[in-house]
Amino acid sequence: MEQQPSSVKPIAMLKDELDIVIPTVRDLDFLEMWRPFFEQYHLIIVQDGDPSKTIKVPEGFDYEMYNRNDINRILGDKASCISFQDSGCRCFGFLVSKKKYIYTIDDDCFVAKDPSGKEINAVEQHIKNLISPSTPHYFNTLYDPFRDGADFTRGNPFGMHDAEFTHGNPFSMREGAKTVVSHGLWLNFPDYDAPTQIVKPLERNNRYVDAVMTIPKGTLFSMCGMNLAFDRELIGPAMYFGLMGDGQPITGYDDMWAGWCMKVICDHMGWGVKTGLPYIDHKKASNRFENLKKKFNGIFWQEQAVPFFQSVTLPKECTTVQQCYLELSKLVKKKLGTVDPYFIKLADGMVTWTEAWEELNTTPKGN
Ligand SMILES: O=c1ccn([C@@H]2O[C@H](COP(=O)(O)OP(=O)(O)O[C@H]3O[C@@H](CO)[C@H](O)[C@H]3O)[C@@H](O)[C@H]2O)c(=O)[nH]1
Numbered sequence: 001m002e003q004q005p006s007s008v009k010p011i012a013m014l015k016d017e018l019d020i021v022i023p024t025v026r027d028l029d030f031l032e033m034w035r036p037f038f039e040q041y042h043l044i045i046v047q048d049g050d051p052s053k054t055i056k057v058p059e060g061f062d063y064e065m066y067n068r069n070d071i072n073r074i075l076g077d078k079a080s081c082i083s084f085q086d087s088g089c090r091c092f093g094f095l096v097s098k099k100k101y102i103y104t105i106d107d108d109c110f111v112a113k114d115p116s117g118k119e120i121n122a123v124e125q126h127i128k129n130l131i132s133p134s135t136p137h138y139f140n141t142l143y144d145p146f147r148d149g150a151d152f153t154r155g156n157p158f159g160m161h162d163a164e165f166t167h168g169n170p171f172s173m174r175e176g177a178k179t180v181v182s183h184g185l186w187l188n189f190p191d192y193d194a195p196t197q198i199v200k201p202l203e204r205n206n207r208y209v210d211a212v213m214t215i216p217k218g219t220l221f222s223m224c225g226m227n228l229a230f231d232r233e234l235i236g237p238a239m240y241f242g243l244m245g246d247g248q249p250i251t252g253y254d255d256m257w258a259g260w261c262m263k264v265i266c267d268h269m270g271w272g273v274k275t276g277l278p279y280i281d282h283k284k285a286s287n288r289f290e291n292l293k294k295k296f297n298g299i300f301w302q303e304q305a306v307p308f309f310q311s312v313t314l315p316k317e318c319t320t321v322q323q324c325y326l327e328l329s330k331l332v333k334k335k336l337g338t339v340d341p342y343f344i345k346l347a348d349g350m351v352t353w354t355e356a357w358e359e360l361n362t363t364p365k366g367n
C-alpha cells in the first residue's frame with residue numbers, strides 16, 4: 001500500500017461532531033501548543049469581561065467568538081442567567097453549539113505528557129471515554145472494564161436487567177451504561193479550593209494515574225470545568241454553570257453546581273460519568289487570596305448544598321433531562337432558598353437556562 005507522506009495529517013476523531021468551548025479574558029496564545037490536537041475542530045470562544053477588549057486568536061483556527069454584547073443580543077432578558085466575570089460564562093458556548101459533543105478547556109491549561117514523555121491528546125481520550133460504556137451500578141475494581149487489557153472482575157453480575165435504571169430500556173450490567181460525561185484531570189496545579197491553596201501554596205500534582213473510572217451511582221463529585229467533555233445532545237440541558245461572578249455573592253462554584261445537578265440526573269437516567277484520563281497541564285492563573293475573597297460563601301454553603309443533592313430523588317414521571325432539571329430547580333428553591341436568597345435567584349437561573357436551551361435548540365414545530 002502506498003505510504004502516505006508524513007505531511008498528511010490524520011483525521012481528528014469526530015472532528016465534525018465536537019465543538020471546543022473556551023471561556024477567556026486573555027489572548028489565546030495557549031492554542032499554539034494545542035494546534036496539532038485542536039486545529040481540525042471548531043472552537044467556540046466565550047469572551048468574558050470587557051467586550052470592547054480584542055482577544056487575539058492565532059491564525060489557522062476555525063472559531064466563532066461571543067462577547068457580553070453578543071450574549072445580551074442573542075438571549076435578550078434570558079442573558080441574566082449567564083455569569084459575567086466568572087468562567088461559568090462558558091455555558092453560553094454549550095447553548096449555541098450544534099454539535100453532539102462538547103469539550104471545554106481553560107486558557108491556562110496546556111498539553112501534558114504521559115510518563116513515557118508522549119504528548120497527551122486530551123480531546124481524543126475524552127472521545128474514547130464518551131463512546132465506551134460506563135459501569136455506574138457496580139464498581140469495577142479494575143476500573144474501566146472496556147479498556148484493552150482489562151475486564152469485569154469476578155462477581156460482577158452478567159444479566160441483571162434493571163429496567164428501573166433506564167426507564168424500561170433493556171439493560172445488562174456487562175454491556176454497561178451510556179457515558180455522558182468525561183471528567184479529565186490536571187498535572188501541576190490541582191483543582192484545590194482557596195483555603196487549601198493558601199495552606200499548601202507549593203503543592204503540585206505530579207502523580208499520573210493511568211486510569212479511567214466510572215463514578216458510582218449515588219455518589220457526587222466535584223466537577224471541574226478546566227478539562228471536561230460531555231454528550232451535549234443527552235446531558236447538555238443540565239450543564240448550566242451556575243450564576244456566579246459579577247453581582248453574585250459567590251464565584252468559582254459554577255462548574256461544581258453543574259456537576260451536582262448533572263450527576264443526580266445521570267443517576268436518575270441510568271447514565272454514566274467517568275473521571276481520570278486525560279490529564280492536562282494546569283498552569284494556574286488565578287490568585288489564591290482573590291479566590292478566598294470571591295469563594296468565601298461557597299465554603300459554607302457547600303456544607304448544605306452537598307447533603308441536599310445527596311438527598312434528592314427525582315420522580316419517575318421525569319423522563320427527560322429538561323423535566324428533571326426543572327424539578328431540581330423547584331427543589332433548590334424550596335430546600336436551599338432558606339439557606340440564602342441567592343439560591344432562589346439560582347433556581348430561577350436554572351429555569352431561564354432551560355427556556356434559553358429550548359429556544360436555541362428546539363426546531364419550531366412544523367419545520
Ligand atoms: O472572570 C473571569 C476569569 C477567568 N475566566 C476564564 O476562565 C478560565 C479559568 O480562569 P483561571 O484559570 O484564571 O481560574 P481558575 O481558578 O484556575 O479556574 C478554575 O477554577 C474553577 C473556577 O470556577 C474552574 O474549575 C476553573 O475554571 C480561563 O480560561 C479564564 O480566561 C473568565 O472567563 N472570566
Ligand SMILES: [Mn+2]
Nearest residue numbers: 108284285286
Ligand atoms: Mn486556571
